[in-house]
Amino acid sequence: MQTLSILGATGSIGQSTLAVLSLHPEKFRVFGLSAHSQYQALIDDAIKFRAQHIVLTDVSCAQEANAYYQSSGCRADLHYGSAALDFIAADANVDTVMAAIVGAAGLLPTFAAVQAGKKVLLANKESLVMTGEIFISAANASGATILPIDSEHNAIFQCLPHDFVYGDLATSGITKVLLTGSGGPFLERTLDSFSQITADQACAHPNWSMGQKISVDSATMMNKGLEFIEAKWLFGLANDDIQIVLHPQSTIHSMVQYADGSVLAQMGNPDMRTPIAHALTYPERIASGVAPLDFNALQDFTFSTPEPERYPNLYLALAAAEQGQSACTVLNAANEISVAAFLAGTISFTQIAELNKQVLQEHTSQSCTSIADVLKLDAATRTYSQSLVEQVTC
Numbered sequence: 001m002q003t004l005s006i007l008g009a010t011g012s013i014g015q016s017t018l019a020v021l022s023l024h025p026e027k028f029r030v031f032g033l034s035a036h037s038q039y040q041a042l043i044d045d046a047i048k049f050r051a052q053h054i055v056l057t058d059v060s061c062a063q064e065a066n067a068y069y070q071s072s073g074c075r076a077d078l079h080y081g082s083a084a085l086d087f088i089a090a091d092a093n094v095d096t097v098m099a100a101i102v103g104a105a106g107l108l109p110t111f112a113a114v115q116a117g118k119k120v121l122l123a124n125k126e127s128l129v130m131t132g133e134i135f136i137s138a139a140n141a142s143g144a145t146i147l148p149i150d151s152e153h154n155a156i157f158q159c160l161p162h163d164f165v166y167g168d169l170a171t172s173g174i175t176k177v178l179l180t181g182s183g184g185p186f187l188e189r190t191l192d193s194f195s196q197i198t199a200d201q202a203c204a205h206p207n208w209s210m211g212q213k214i215s216v217d218s219a220t221m222m223n224k225g226l227e228f229i230e231a232k233w234l235f236g237l238a239n240d241d242i243q244i245v246l247h248p249q250s251t252i253h254s255m256v257q258y259a260d261g262s263v264l265a266q267m268g269n270p271d272m273r274t275p276i277a278h279a280l281t282y283p284e285r286i287a288s289g290v291a292p293l294d295f296n297a298l299q300d301f302t303f304s305t306p307e308p309e310r311y312p313n314l315y316l317a318l319a320a321a322e323q324g325q326s327a328c329t330v331l332n333a334a335n336e337i338s339v340a341a342f343l344a345g346t347i348s349f350t351q352i353a354e355l356n357k358q359v360l361q362e363h364t365s366q367s368c369t370s371i372a373d374v375l376k377l378d379a380a381t382r383t384y385s386q387s388l389v390e391q392v393t394c
């Protein structure tokens, strides 16, 4: 039996994880589940999966949550506040942590799981983008295993040889890692109409069903930029080792190219239960509930290169990756603020990249070698980005 905590259990990844667990009740025990504000779903899932602990981080709904909890018959211990996330992430009874909180809010509990030497199933790409080497060094020091959940990184992991040594492409005969991206919902949309894009349109991903923040990031391709940085750190790659390939069908989830001309691809229907199931029991393979690809139904299978004018955010992230850690931390924070402002209806779709660009251009690289450094830079950037949002909306 594997004992798990799910950080962000009420989100898209959290729910897909619980869907896989429900197929294999004999393999998994739930220690902890967390939510931010969806207390009903959290308590209902705690009952269904017999969780021992639940954490609600948005304390403003504590009164209603308490009333629902009392009347529910839920036997899990209910904890409030972000500090309790560290408890369910790092407790000695926990083997595996699914890190599926969205954004920088996921950093500290994910890092707590890493420091505690857990098997960390990493969906929260922002935590790795924000911290890079700090995160990888902490995993090396504690003996934590990081297994990629992000579909592309899970695909790359599956296409690498089993004896792949971190950062050593030459010994394995690897010449390129090919990171695929769909291009999002606006691949074909005329550029002069981009400023009229609505939040609903941006969140309507053509292939994947995901939370709002990552859906907007897919539409701007900031998601691919974050994934480029994520891939660097997960596998120890140099910028030149990675090529971004547009593949609008999201059937191939990424590829690894070898010196002999072979290209290994991982394919499947676009459903996160596949990478989640893969990582949960790696190297054993279990059913995920995802139907196999129907090759008779596959129509187009195309590839191209993303245009800079259509996806300025992607190229900002590539510039940050060149610049170094503090630039990545800053861009991530700026993007979280601008995407939240776009979703709240206060800035336009095109202003996301404009604000991100301004913040990145004004940043001068600085030392960023501890979590304290990262948190300070993240907080300062958020304050500045928010002030820019307010200037734009005045």
Ligand SMILES: NC(=O)C1=CN([C@@H]2O[C@H](COP(=O)(O)OP(=O)(O)OC[C@H]3O[C@@H](n4cnc5c(N)ncnc54)[C@H](OP(=O)(O)O)[C@@H]3O)[C@@H](O)[C@H]2O)C=CC1
Binding pocket: 007, 008, 009, 010, 011, 012, 013, 014, 034, 035, 036, 037, 038, 039, 057, 099, 100, 101, 102, 103, 105, 106, 123, 124, 125, 126, 149, 150, 151, 208, 209, 210, 211, 212, 213, 214, 272
């Ligand atoms: N969805 C997907 O298919 C993929 C997602 N990822 C990554 O996985 C992560 C999660 O994405 P996704 O599941 O789509 O996101 P969702 O928005 O669907 O879910 C986010 C989860 O985090 C919780 N949460 C939100 N804000 C806070 C906060 N301030 N403190 C603590 N918890 C919080 C939410 O709680 P509540 O519901 O109560 O608000 C929810 O449980 C992201 O980093 C994303 O990039 C990576 C690849 C694919």
Ligand SMILES: CC(=O)[C@@H](O)[C@H](O)COP(=O)(O)O
Binding pocket: 150, 151, 152, 180, 181, 182, 183, 184, 208, 214, 217, 218, 219, 223, 224, 272
């Ligand atoms: C499912 C997943 O991993 C997402 O990150 C996905 O990659 C989004 O699709 P894009 O390729 O459009 O960013």
Ligand SMILES: [Mn+2]
Binding pocket: 150, 151, 152, 227
């Ligand atoms: Mn992805």
